[in-house]
Amino acid sequence: MSGPVPDRDPGLQPERTRLAWRRTTLAFAVAAVLAGRQAVHQGLSPFGLVAVALCAVALLAFLAIAQARIIGLGSGRPAPLAVRTAVAAAVCVITLAAFGASVLA
């Protein structure tokens, strides 16, 4: 790319992208809490406990992905999102849907 690496993007694009990751993590937390509540409501069977644990793992994994990306966005000219990261984030979301569906009433 041409031009020097800016210290700060005047359009605050990395900042906006960081915040987008933050609010997506927040949305994930809300959905994960609802999924956990679902499993607890069925009575805590061993299967329900496993489902709750997997929802928690999905949330933690998404948190880790988001955190890594937020750190990656700290540079003046951040690298584009890796395909692997995008796929991993979507897999976390699909996992939540799948394990949530398995504990439906």
Place this chain on the structure above:
Amino acid sequence: MAGPATLPQPDAGGTSRPKTGGGYPALIVRTGPSVADVIDFVRGLPVRARLWLSPQDIRTEGTTPDYRFSLANERTFLAWLRTALALIGGGFAVDQFLLRLHRPVRVTLAVLLLVGGAMCAVRAVNHWVRCERAMRRGEDLPVSRFPTLLALLVAAVALLMVVVAAVGWAG
């Protein structure tokens, strides 16, 4: 058509857009999604899955676009993930809070929303990859029927809810 490397620098607000291809593309009028579209989508899945799982392939194509466009694409991807999460959360909420509904109706609504959410997440990655590739190649961004499909699904769930509420809760 100007390549991504020659795009004009944005102004202080970062609001200027590439002036390639004579401004905005004309709105393409399409009819609703058909069964053939769904078949096409499913048929294309193996090819796209290969693209998702071999990230180095995308880096070898074309030129690296302005990082601001990549970040915008990333935010759109995240917005679609949030849409997926909202649908999934809605599915759980239907099952947990609409206890006056008959169980089959409740589970059907919940499953519809959960499946819609999962599809939304898959589509988010797929569309993000296609947009990223199009930007690298300097092509027009891909058009998609998915928003129409999603809107129809949401409308169907809402209508079903209205009918159920009118019939089931009337007396």
